[in-house]
Amino acid sequence: LIDTTTILPEVSLKASGHVDHFTDILVTCTKCKESFRGDHLIEAVTHEEAEGLTTAEVDAKIVELKIRCPKCKGELGPSRPFNMMFPVGVGPLGKDRAYLRPETAQGAFLNFKREFEALRRRLPLGLAIVGRAYRNEISPRQGVYRMRELLQAALQIFFDPATFGAQLPIDSVRDERLRVAMAGEKHEPIATDRTTSDLIRGGIPGFYVYHMALVQRFYLDRLRVPRERFRFAELDERERAFYNKVHFDIQVRQDSLGGFREVGGVHYRTDHDLSGHAKASGKDLSVPVADRKVVPHVLELSFGVDRNVWALLDLGYELAGERAVLHLPPALAPVDVGVFPLLSKAGLPERSEALYRDLRPGFDAFYDETGSIGKRYARMDEIGTPFCVTVDHTTLEDGTVTLRDRDTSGQVRVPGTSVAAILHDLIDARRDFRSIGSAVARP
Ligand SMILES: [Zn+2]
CATH class of the missing domain: 3.40.50.800 (Anticodon-binding domain)
Structure with a gap:
């Protein structure tokens, strides 16, 4: 467990891709000037997830579905990307641009090389950070579910892609049944039992499936989430975060939020972040493994602490007459x-x-x-x-x-x-x- 800064210089977030890609699509009413998230406007009409649409697609949908301003019924303007990071002016004149960290993960990547040296130069290496992350949400809503200031608990596992699978006791989860909704299924409130072997045969890396099994055990055995209320939901190429190659959300079905909702994620970030930082800083972030030089890949296990606490309250609070348990x-x-x-x-x-x-x-x-x-x-x-x-x-x-x-x-x-x-x-x-x-x- 490490602790890192919450203010990050613009150059590091340019290198990670957040300056260019950490965006939502914003639509502003031409009459009352209120702004809305494009995907939320569409979801309110279609009741289907609309994340991952381009600005052109959002504009087309708004015309097709005849969507007007939810507040004043005025005409909506053209959509545009909106960066969700909070800018910070650093120094007395605020000339140096920085941002409040949009995720805790970057702290682990920026400190990786030093930690690798301190922790005796071995892979895999895990760096965990529990701390605040900040997102300039266009429309915070649903209580603690979508907030501008959130508490993240995330573990970044740095590994050598050539050997990681063989280093893990994948046999110990063989034929364990995981609750999964693939990208094409997750719009329905269902999940199918798939064995770890099925998922690996379907092309998901063994190291990834192994960690899915550990996450499911944590939710079912430690947090005691009923099996039928837990699932992994796959994100397809359009939906997943710009840094991920394989991305399943961890979801818990909650009555208070109307269905399965994301409480965390398992993210295969590849070498996206370390390579980006190496390129931008000119520093070599590869490490020696036997006789090779390797830029480690990263598997991220990420949890929204507020969302998980809410899920436990949703599942655990019982009101029976006068008695609250x-x-x-x-x-x-x-x-x-x-x-x-x-x-x-x-x-x-x-x-x-x-x-x-x-x-x-x-x-x-x-x-x-x-x-x-x-x-x-x-x-x-x-x-x-x-x-x-x-x-x-x-x-x-x-x-x-x-x-x-x-x-x-x-x-x-x-x-x-x-x-x-x-x-x-x-x-x-x-x-x-x-x-x-x-x-x-x-x-
Ligand atoms: Zn309006």
């Missing part, structure tokens, strides 16, 4: 465990606080003794706390406590001394709640 994956919940005395008297608070202090070093624990026990459980359910531990009179007699599961409201009785070990197993998904202890009647 946030079904966050236990490993991601901000609070791991609530610790309560059943009553705030008779020595129970003291015993609970002792347990709370024992759990604190290993867990984000929350102690609460106010209100009824039902209210305290409800508060924990609402913020997504997966487990609660309650100390009662029986605890004082035999040392056992009640352990409660958020998702099922089920309760079991376990020794107070085993609580920490059981919580670790549950949070890391090594054990299922139903396999623990004996069920007790709810108080």
Whole structure:
């Protein structure tokens, strides 16, 4: 994980292609002067994705579909490309042009050579950056889904294309079934199971398919996205970003956003970026591999943090009558465990606080003794706390406590001394709640 600057000089973004190609198509109303994204105007009428159209195609569609200004019904002017980067004037007179970074990735490319030296000159090499990226969206909308300031988490994997496939344990994902919609299928809200071998036979590089399998495991096993709500969606040549050779979006089907929506991507950027920077800077960015010189290729795994958090809220928030439950994956919940005395008297608070202090070093624990026990459980359910531990009179007699599961409201009785070990197993998904202890009647 590295950290890099967010202000980039124009020359570096010229070299990466962003100055010339990081554009949307802008259409301005001749009457009220409001501006719109050309693809969004067309999508609003056709309900089909229109990304990747040229200005001429957008103009033709606007005439063909008789599209008028959505705001004042005025006539729309001719479309033109609009660069989505935020310009920054550097220096007291602002004469040196720079931009806020449109993606975190460029920081990894600009620092690659130095990191390669520091990390003992070996490929593959992974550089991860988590940080803000900035895009001058013409029409930010749908809450956190399309913002001018977004949080990206991206991993750039630099590799030697001649050997990368053989370096990976591709056999470990052989015949794993991936949920995929190819370019021709993705306009339908569907996905087809395709094995990794099928995809490789279809011409997608083995190293790429291997990383698709790892990404799918992350979404299904760690983020616990239901299988039918997850898919990879292929972008064809017109749709994919200008730097990509193979490009699948990672999508999660979300009711709040009306279908499958992009939350990340797997991007084969080839040597586009390093070669561009080498050419513009005159610096040799090739590295020695055995007896050869190689300009590494790059596989990028990129995730919109805001979009993924939204997806977890969309999937996990349940409102059943008065009861609100946030079904966050236990490993991601901000609070791991609530610790309560059943009553705030008779020595129970003291015993609970002792347990709370024992759990604190290993867990984000929350102690609460106010209100009824039902209210305290409800508060924990609402913020997504997966487990609660309650100390009662029986605890004082035999040392056992009640352990409660958020998702099922089920309760079991376990020794107070085993609580920490059981919580670790549950949070890391090594054990299922139903396999623990004996069920007790709810108080
Ligand atoms: Zn108008």
